[in-house]
Every structure is written in structure tokens, then in C-alpha cells.
Amino acid sequence: MNKSTLHLIWLGLFISLLSIGNFFSLLLHIPIYLLAVLMAAAGVLSFRYIVRHTRNETTGTISRPAFYVLGGGIALLTAACVLLVRKHGDTDAVGNWNFASKFLADPAHWRQLLWYGGADAHPDYPMGYYGATSFFWRLLGNETLMAPLGISLFATVAIPVMIFLEVSKRHLGVATLLLLLLVVHPYYLNCGLNQYADTLLSFYILSAILCINQFRQSGNRVWLLLCSASLGAALWVKNEGIFTCALFGLFYFKTFLSKNHLRYTIGGALPFVLALGVFRLGFAPANDIAAVYETGGNTGITSLITDKERYKLIVSFMKGSFDNIFSMLKLLTMVYLGYSILVQKNLSRNFYLLAGIFACYLFVYLITPRNLQWHLATSFDRLVVQLYPSALLVIGLALSEIKLPATFTSNK
Amino acid sequence: MSSKWVNILLTSAFGAVLALYYIKSGRTRDHVDYMEQSLSTLKKQLPPDSRLQYLGLPLDSLNGWETYLIARYILSPVVMEKNTLSDTALLLFRNEADAAPQYIAEGAQIIWEYHDSIYHYVAIKQKLK
Numbered sequence A: 001m002n003k004s005t006l007h008l009i010w011l012g013l014f015i016s017l018l019s020i021g022n023f024f025s026l027l028l029h030i031p032i033y034l035l036a037v038l039m040a041a042a043g044v045l046s047f048r049y050i051v052r053h054t055r056n057e058t059t060g061t062i063s064r065p066a067f068y069v070l071g072g073g074i075a076l077l078t079a080a081c082v083l084l085v086r087k088h089g090d091t092d093a094v095g096n097w098n099f100a101s102k103f104l105a106d107p108a109h110w111r112q113l114l115w116y117g118g119a120d121a122h123p124d125y126p127m128g129y130y131g132a133t134s135f136f137w138r139l140l141g142n143e144t145l146m147a148p149l150g151i152s153l154f155a156t157v158a159i160p161v162m163i164f165l166e167v168s169k170r171h172l173g174v175a176t177l178l179l180l181l182l183v184v185h186p187y188y189l190n191c192g193l194n195q196y197a198d199t200l201l202s203f204y205i206l207s208a209i210l211c212i213n214q215f216r217q218s219g220n221r222v223w224l225l226l227c228s229a230s231l232g233a234a235l236w237v238k239n240e241g242i243f244t245c246a247l248f249g250l251f252y253f254k255t256f257l258s259k260n261h262l263r264y265t266i267g268g269a270l271p272f273v274l275a276l277g278v279f280r281l282g283f284a285p286a287n288d289i290a291a292v293y294e295t296g297g298n299t300g301i302t303s304l305i306t307d308k309e310r311y312k313l314i315v316s317f318m319k320g321s322f323d324n325i326f327s328m329l330k331l332l333t334m335v336y337l338g339y340s341i342l343v344q345k346n347l348s349r350n351f352y353l354l355a356g357i358f359a360c361y362l363f364v365y366l367i368t369p370r371n372l373q374w375h376l377a378t379s380f381d382r383l384v385v386q387l388y389p390s391a392l393l394v395i396g397l398a399l400s401e402i403k404l405p406a407t408f409t410s411n412k
Numbered sequence B: 001m002s003s004k005w006v007n008i009l010l011t012s013a014f015g016a017v018l019a020l021y022y023i024k025s026g027r028t029r030d031h032v033d034y035m036e037q038s039l040s041t042l043k044k045q046l047p048p049d050s051r052l053q054y055l056g057l058p059l060d061s062l063n064g065w066e067t068y069l070i071a072r073y074i075l076s077p078v079v080m081e082k083n084t085l086s087d088t089a090l091l092l093f094r095n096e097a098d099a100a101p102q103y104i105a106e107g108a109q110i111i112w113e114y115h116d117s118i119y120h121y122v123a124i125k126q127k128l129k
Helices: A003-028 A032-053 A064-084 A091-104 A110-115 A128-140 A146-168 A172-183 A186-193 A198-218 A221-237 A241-251 A253-257 A262-282 A288-294 A301-305 A308-324 A327-344 A349-367 A372-399 B003-027 B031-045 B064-075 B100-113
Strands: B051-055 B079-082 B089-092
Touching (some): A003 A198, A003 A262, A032 A128, A064 A172, A146 A172, A198 A349, A301 A349, A349 A372
Parallel strands (some): B051 B079
């Protein structure tokens, strides 16, 4: 792994740790300046630990052509960001994330967020994003919009860079294609710049895949710790993170739970699981979809699953999304499937993993008690964004093994 | 090349976007800004632990739900509840839609009935000077 990728993974996890620190400081009445000192110390120590223990598996260099391509890509991304960014972000930023941040930025009244009902203001949403925003707001003493934008922008910029750095080692041409598919993708950029938490979740899913790949190559258990922490952060940023954790657990069951690894698995996930446990058990109302089933309000789950019209509607949204917004992903997936089935005779385990997460998302649509048309229209494309970078990475790593003329390959 | 250069490149891009956003956001005003100006007086009057009743109406270019979302964002940590007639204030959005007269009449009646209390009528305009 490139050192810059490792630094970005650490920074992403540190942002999530800030939100955990903020949550516990509100519970325990810890002053923000003391919290800032504690978090700075935790940041320095964790960074040094990670860098020291992964020294043998990280590389501090990048080829000159790759650097120039990356520079061009980042310049393009910067220009696109400036054009697309909106002052207050999109509906989710105003209606959910920054709204909730304002409560958490006020230690005397933050619990008032829980006065809202579950379906109205979603106080059940985990704090990964808005907790970090409110940490900065508390520290700076004002509710600057630079804080939520900065966090969201970090994920938006980091994702294409991480993918490029990891794929360019194998194939510069494929890495360049993947870079372009992110930095000029208006929907991906819009989600990130206008402060949807989906981009942050996609960052953690990508981090988890990069770390598990690195662990499988090297056997260094610090990568497992980072993977586990990334999964915890995914769980702490959006409810959908539970599917990522469940599917990772299923696909890497032996890896995570083997006797020699368990300490690292638990160590990485512990802060996030602890924070989520306290939040869920002590404060958050039930999720609006889950609440309907818990209270027996919707007893017709069988009728929902057997309703053919629901399948047709979901498929039509899928088709629309992959034809219009993610058409290149569809094309690359077809090429990947063709190559893997015909040449490699095997699909990557991580591809099955992502397909499994996607299937879970589709199943939630199938059983949602809400209006399905509305639910799909307001969230389907964003769910694809959550998996889009990881899918590009998995496909890119496989396609980089196809031999192209030498002029397209990296001269490391 | 050293990965330090990648980090410098990333930090520069990050700083450039934030700096340009800072300049751009200082020069533009959107619906949130307009509503913030409309609601500033009410926000000052309300204790932060209030529950605020509201009767929501859509503005011309925004639907009612978005208007409600922006208002509750601006007024937080005051909690907004829809027309339950039990607490401190009333917020009424103005618009030209068909439903407006009904809501305005309803709001006027509530203000009349609770005139000793601190009910408010707030008209939010599309653009303020």
C-alpha cells in the first residue's frame, strides 16, 4: 500500500474518532478544550503506531508519470468541486446532518434532538458525520459551514486518490480510467460536495476492502485492526453500515474470529461498537423502518415480498440508475464478468461481498413499509454511490491484470 | 517520486477548494440565508429549550417540506412540532398557493385565542433587501 493511502485511511478513522470523543464528552460533561487535547494525543499515538507497524508493507514512492496523471486528475477534481459546491449543501445537509450538528454543538440542549420522532428528524442516525462536525463547531465556537464541507470534501477527494494509488502500481492505464470515472462523475461529486453522508460511508467501505486485501497479502494483523476499525466507522456513520459489517463478517468469518486475530478485530471495532451501543441503547429511538415491524404495525411482510409489482419497480429503478448515472460502472462490470468468467474462471471474493451488500439494500426496498416509489426515488442512486468506489477498485484490480501494449503501463 | 508530494498535492487541492468555497459562499445568498433573516427576530425571542408549534406552508419555489427542514435547521435547538397547540409559539409561512388563506385564517384564529401568550406570526419572503 502507498503511504499516502495509509495516511488517508488513518485520517478518515480519526474523523470518526472525533465524533465518538464528542459524543462521550457530551455525556460526561468534558470541556471541549480538554477533549481536543485528548483527541490530539490519541491522533498522534495512533498515527505513529500504524505507520511504525506497517512500515514493511507500505511504499513511499510513486512513479513520475503516475504522479503527473494524479496531479491532472486532482486539478480537474478541484475545478469541478468549486463549480458544483453549494453554500448550504443539499437537502440532507440542512435537514439531517447539519441540523443534528447544531444540537450536538450545544452541550446544554443536545438531548432535545431526541424530542423529535424517528421518522421526522431521524435522531436514530448514528453520529459519525454530524458528531465530527459538531466537534469542530464546539471547538471553534461558531457554526462554520467549512467544517461539514471539509469532512465531506475529504472523503470525496481521498476516494479517487486512494484507488488511483493502489491500482497505478499494477496498471497506470486502468488507474487513470478509474480516476476519471470518479473526478468527472457529477453524481458522485454532488453527493460528496453537497454533504450527503453516503460518500463518507463509501470511504469506509473502500478502506475496509483495501485493508483486508493488504492483510491477505502480508498477514500483518495491523491491517486487520484497520479493516475492523473501518467497518466500525461505517457502522457509526450510517445505518446501512450494518450490511457492510454483516457481509464482511460472513465472507471473512475465519479471518476475523481466528484465535490469533480476535484481539485485533475487537481492538479495531471496539470504540465504534461501544459508542453505537451506548447511543442505541441509551438514547436513539428505533429506526423508522424497523419500528414499524417492532410494533407489529406492518404484518404484511409476506405480501410485500410476494408482490411482483414491487420487483418490477425496483428493477426499473435499477435499470434507470445503471443506464443513466452509472452506465460506465455497468459497462466495466460486464467486461469484468466476461474476463473473470472466461479467462480467470473465478470472481473476486470482494466482488461477491459488494454484490451481497447491494442485495441487502434491494431487500430493504422490498420490505420497506414506506411508499416504495418515493423510497427508491430519494435514495437508490445514493446507495449505489456507497458501493461505487469499492466496485471500481475491485474491478480495476482485476482488469489491471489484462496485458495491454507497453505504452499504457506504468514504468515504475 | 516521494509520496510526500502526493500529500502536498492533496493538501493544496483541499485548501484551494475550501478557500474558493469561502469566497463563493460569502458572495452568494440562498433560501437558507433569506429564511435565516426572516426568522432572526423569532429566534432571539425563543428560549433554546422551547417547543415551537408551526403551521407550514410552501414558499413559491420550495415545497413545504424543504421549508420546514430549513426553518427547523435555523431555529435548532428549539424543537418544532406541527400544530399541537400546547407550547410557546406559532410559526406561519406565507405563500400564494391555494391553501394559504386557510392556514392564514387558522393562524390568525390561534393568535387571537392565545393573544396573552407569545404566539408569533412569521412571514417569510422569497427575497429580502
